[in-house]
Amino acid sequence: MNAFQRAWRYITRKPTKTVLLIITFFLIGNLVILGLGISQAAENAKVLTRQQMRAVVSYETDYNAYWQYIDTLTDEDEINEAYEHSPRINKDSALKLTTDSRVKAFNYMTNTVAYSVEFENVPLGNEENKGEMYASAEGGEEFVYVEPNLMLYANMFPNMIELAEGTFTVTDGRFYTQDEIDTAAKVAVITKELAEQNGFRVGDTFRITTVDSYTLKQLKDSGMEYNEDDMNLELEIVGIYETKNDVDPNAQNFQWMSPYESPKNIILIPMTAYTEYQSEVASIQYSMYAMQNPDFEVDMDEITAQFDVPSRVVYLLNDPLEVEDFVKDHSEDLDEYTILNANNETFKKLSRPLDTMSFFANIVVWIVVVNAVVIISLVTALTLKTREYEIGVLLSLGVTKLKVILQLFIELILIALLGFTLAVGSGSLLAGRVGDAVLDYQTAADAEYETTDEGYYWYDSTDYFTEVTQDDMLSKYEVSVSPALILEIYILGTAVVLIAIAIPSIMIMRLNPKQILLEQN
Amino acid sequence: MSTILKLENINYGYIDGGYRREILKNLSYEFEEGTFYTILGPSGSGKTTLLSIMAGLDKQESGTVYYDGEDIAKMGLTKYRRNKVGVVFQSYNLISYLTGLENVLLAMTETDNKLPPNHKELAYAVLRMVGIVESKADRMISRLSGGEQQRIAIARAIAGNEDLIFADEPTGNLDSETEQEIIRLFQMLADRFGKTIIVVTHSNEVSRFSDRRILLKNGVLNDIR
Numbered sequence: 140m141n142a143f144q145r146a147w148r149y150i151t152r153k154p155t156k157t158v159l160l161i162i163t164f165f166l167i168g169n170l171v172i173l174g175l176g177i178s179q180a181a182e183n184a185k186v187l188t189r190q191q192m193r194a195v196v197s198y199e200t201d202y203n204a205y206w207q208y209i210d211t212l213t214d215e216d217e218i219n220e221a222y223e224h225s226p227r228i229n230k231d232s233a234l235k236l237t238t239d240s241r242v243k244a245f246n247y248m249t250n251t252v253a254y255s256v257e258f259e260n261v262p263l264g265n266e267e268n269k270g271e272m273y274a275s276a277e278g279g280e281e282f283v284y285v286e287p288n289l290m291l292y293a294n295m296f297p298n299m300i301e302l303a304e305g306t307f308t309v310t311d312g313r314f315y316t317q318d319e320i321d322t323a324a325k326v327a328v329i330t331k332e333l334a335e336q337n338g339f340r341v342g343d344t345f346r347i348t349t350v351d352s353y354t355l356k357q358l359k360d361s362g363m364e365y366n367e368d369d370m371n372l373e374l375e376i377v378g379i380y381e382t383k384n385d386v387d388p389n390a391q392n393f394q395w396m397s398p399y400e401s402p403k404n405i406i407l408i409p410m411t412a413y414t415e416y417q418s419e420v421a422s423i424q425y426s427m428y429a430m431q432n433p434d435f436e437v438d439m440d441e442i443t444a445q446f447d448v449p450s451r452v453v454y455l456l457n458d459p460l461e462v463e464d465f466v467k468d469h470s471e472d473l474d475e476y477t478i479l480n481a482n483n484e485t486f487k488k489l490s491r492p493l494d495t496m497s498f499f500a501n502i503v504v505w506i507v508v509v510n511a512v513v514i515i516s517l518v519t520a521l522t523l524k525t526r527e528y529e530i531g532v533l534l535s536l537g538v539t540k541l542k543v544i545l546q547l548f549i550e551l552i553l554i555a556l557l558g559f560t561l562a563v564g565s566g567s568l569l570a571g572r573v574g575d576a577v578l579d580y581q582t583a584a585d586a587e588y589e590t591t592d593e594g595y596y597w598y599d600s601t602d603y604f605t606e607v608t609q610d611d612m613l614s615k616y617e618v619s620v621s622p623a624l625i626l627e628i629y630i631l632g633t634a635v636v637l638i639a640i641a642i643p644s645i646m647i648m649r650l651n652p653k654q655i656l657l658e659q660n
Numbered sequence: 661m662s663t664i665l666k667l668e669n670i671n672y673g674y675i676d677g678g679y680r681r682e683i684l685k686n687l688s689y690e691f692e693e694g695t696f697y698t699i700l701g702p703s704g705s706g707k708t709t710l711l712s713i714m715a716g717l718d719k720q721e722s723g724t725v726y727y728d729g730e731d732i733a734k735m736g737l738t739k740y741r742r743n744k745v746g747v748v749f750q751s752y753n754l755i756s757y758l759t760g761l762e763n764v765l766l767a768m769t770e771t772d773n774k775l776p777p778n779h780k781e782l783a784y785a786v787l788r789m790v791g792i793v794e795s796k797a798d799r800m801i802s803r804l805s806g807g808e809q810q811r812i813a814i815a816r817a818i819a820g821n822e823d824l825i826f827a828d829e830p831t832g833n834l835d836s837e838t839e840q841e842i843i844r845l846f847q848m849l850a851d852r853f854g855k856t857i858i859v860v861t862h863s864n865e866v867s868r869f870s871d872r873r874i875l876l877k878n879g880v881l882n883d884i885r
C-alpha cells in the first residue's frame with residue numbers, strides 16, 4: 140500500500156468527490172485550451188505569414204523623417220543647405236551588413252531604362268494598340284518620341300537575390316564575376332527571349348544607350364563636336380538567363396506598358412560598368428551646357444558620385460523569421476536618416492486583429508489559471524479537514540508527512556490528467572468555433588480603423604517585399620490543438636496542482652497526530 | 661523479565677487562559693516485556709497525553725523515553741512509530757477507502773521490520789488470528805461492525821511485528837460482550853506472542869483482566885495492587 144496505490148484507491152472508491160473534481164479540471168482545461176489555442180493559432184498565423192513574406196530587408200533613406208526635420212528649420216539658408224545634403228545610403232554600412240551570416244544574397248543595385256542600338260527588344264504584344272507618339276520640345280517643335288525599351292539592372296555583386304531565389308537562372312554561359320565588377324568590365328547577361336529575338340549568342344556584343352532621343356537631338360543641334368559612339372555602351376554577352384517573371388496581359392495598364400516594363404527586356408550588367416559609362420555620357424552633356432552657357436561650372440567628381448548611388452539596397456536573409464532580429468541588430472549602426480525596412484509596418488498592421496485576440500485570450504488564460512489555483516486549493520483544504528483522522532492514522536503508522544503530501548499530490552494529478560485529457564477533445568472543437576467567431580468580430584471592428592494608405596506597398600518592378608493582405612494572414616489562422624499545446628496544458632495543469640497543494644501541505648506539516656487521540660475523547 | 665519501555669522524569673504542561681497547567685510531573689515508570697497493562701485515572705488526568713508521548717505521537721517537554729534502552733527521540737519518532745509501535749484508537753480509525761486487508765497491508769509496507777515475503781498471506785493469517793475471516797477482510801470498512809473494525813485495527817497494530825501496542829479507550833464504543841472479546845485478544849497477544857500491551861481505560865471490566873493496573877493521578881503513575 141504505497142502512496143500511489145492509496146491515491147488510486149482513494150480516487151476510485153470515492154467517486155463523487157473524484158467526479159466533481161474531474162468536472163472542475165475539465166472546465167478549467169477547456170478554458171485554458173481555448174485561450175492558449177486561440178493565442179497560439181494567432182502566433183502561428185503570424186509566423187506562417189512571415190514565412191510567406193520574402194526574407195528581405197531594404198536599406199533605405201528615411202525621407203519621411205528627413206522632411207520632418209526640414210520642416211523644423213526656419214532659416215532659408217539652412218533649409219537650402221539641408222536640401223542639398225539630403226541623406227544618402229552609406230556604402231560602407233551597406234557593405235558591412237553583407238558580412239552578417241544571416242544574409243543569403245544581396246542587391247546593391249541601380250535600375251535605369253535604356254534604348255537598344257540597332258537591335259530589337261522583346262515585344263510586349265500591345266504594340267498595335269499604340270500609334271506613333273510625339274513629344275514637343277522647347278519652342279513648341281514636335282518630334283517622334285522613342286519609348287525606352289530596355290531595363291538595366293546594374294548590381295555591385297554577383298550573387299543577386301533573383302539568382303539566389305531562382306527567379307533568374309543562367310541557362311547558357313555564366314553570370315558576371317566579382318573580378319569583372321572590380322574592373323568595370325563591359326559585360327552583360329541577357330534573357331533567353333532577348334537573345335532569341337536577335338540571334339545573340341554568348342560571346343556576341345551589342346550596343347545600348349541611356350540617352351533619350353530628345354537629348355540626342357539637342358546634342359546634334361548644338362553643333363558641338365563629339366564622337367557619336369561615345370553615347371553608346373557596347374556590351375559583351377557572357378551569359379543568357381531565364382526569368383520566371385512576365386507581364387500580365389490582363390493587367391489594367393497593359394495597353395500602355397512600354398517594352399522596358401517587360402521582364403524579358405532586363406539586362407544585367409556590373410554596376411561599375413554602368414557608373415563609368417553614365418559618367419562619360421554625362422560629361423559630354425555637361426560640355427554641351429558649358430558651351431552654351433559660359434558661366435556653367437561642372438564638378439565631374441560629383442557627377443560620377445551621383446551615378447554611384449544605388450537605387451535599391453536589399454538583403455535577402457536565410458530565414459523570414461530572422462528578419463526582425465536582423466533589423467534590430469543593425470539599426471543602431473546606421474547613419475542618421477537611413478533605415479532598414481523589413482516591411483514591418485504592413486506586417487504589424489495585418490497582425491493587429493490577431494494580436495488583440497491573443498491579448499484577450501491570454502488574459503482569459505491567466506484569470507482561469509489563478510481561479511483554478513484558488514478553487515483547487517480551497518477544495519483540497521476543505522476535504523483535508525475531513526481526512527484528518529486518516530492522516531493521523533498514517534502518521535501513527537510511521538508514514539512520513541512528505542509521503543502523505545505525495546499521496547495528495549498523486550490523487551490530484553491523476554484527476555487533473557483525466558480532466559485535462561477530456562478537455563483536450565472538447566476544447567479543440569470549442570477553440571475552433573470560438574476562435575472563428577472572435578476573429579470575425581475582431582476583423583469587423585478593426586476594419587473601421589483600416590486606412591487606405593497604399594504607402595506601405597511598392598508596386599514597382601524592383602519591389603522585393605511580398606505583397607501580403609489581411610486575408611492572406613487570416614486564412615492561415617486555424618485553431619488546432621497541437622502536441623506542443625497539449626504538452627503545455629499538462630505542464631500548466633501540473634503547475635496548478637503544485638501551487639494548489641501548497642496550502643494543504645502546510646496544514647499537513649502542522650498537523651499534530653496526538654490531536655486525533657484527544658479529539659476522540 | 662526485561663524492561664522494554666522506560667519513562668524517566670517526563671514533564672508535560674500547557675498554558676490555558678494565562679495559567680500554566682502541569683499534566684505530567686517528573687513521571688517515571690518502567691514497562692516490562694510481554695505484559696498487559698491498563699492505565700486508569702480520572703478524566704482529564706493526562707492519560708491520552710501520556711499515551712501519545714509513549715507512542716511517539718507527541719513530544720514531552722522534558723525527560724526521556726527509552727525503548728529497549730534507546731532514547732526514542734534519538735531514534736526518530738517516525739521510525740519509532742513505524743517499527744516499534746502499534747496504536748489502536750477508540751473510534752478504530754481504519755482508512756475508509758481501503759478494505760480491512762488493505763489496512764493491514766498498509767502497516768506491513770511501512771515497517772522496516774523483517775516480514776515474510778508474502779504480505780497478503782500473512783495479513784490474512786493475522787486477521788484470522790484476531791477473528792476476521794477472509795470474506796470480511798475483503799470488505800470495505802463501512803460494511804463492518806464496530807467490533808470487527810476494532811479487531812482489524814488490532815491486527816493492523818501488530819501486523820508489522822511491532823512489540824508495543826497502545827490503545828486509548830479501545831472498547832469505549834463497544835458493547836460489553838464485544839469488549840470481552842477484545843480483552844481476550846489483548847491477553848492472548850501478551851501471553852502467546854510476548855507483546856507489551858498498554859491500554860488506557862476507565863472500564864473496570866478491562867482492567868480486571870490485565871496483568872498490571874496503574875493509576876495516573878496528579879501527574880504521576882502508581883501501581884494498583
Ligand SMILES: Nc1ncnc2c1ncn2[C@@H]1O[C@H](COP(=O)(O)OP(=O)(O)O)[C@@H](O)[C@H]1O
Nearest residue numbers: 657660674683702703704705706707708709710
Ligand atoms: N498541548 C495541549 N494543549 C492544550 N491542552 C492540552 C494539551 N494537551 C492536553 N491538553 C488538555 O489536558 C487535559 C488532559 O488531557 P488528556 O491527556 O486528554 O487527559 P485524559 O485522557 O486523561 O482525559 C485535556 O483537557 C486536554 O484538553
Ligand SMILES: [Mg+2]
Nearest residue numbers: 660707708709
Ligand atoms: Mg483521554
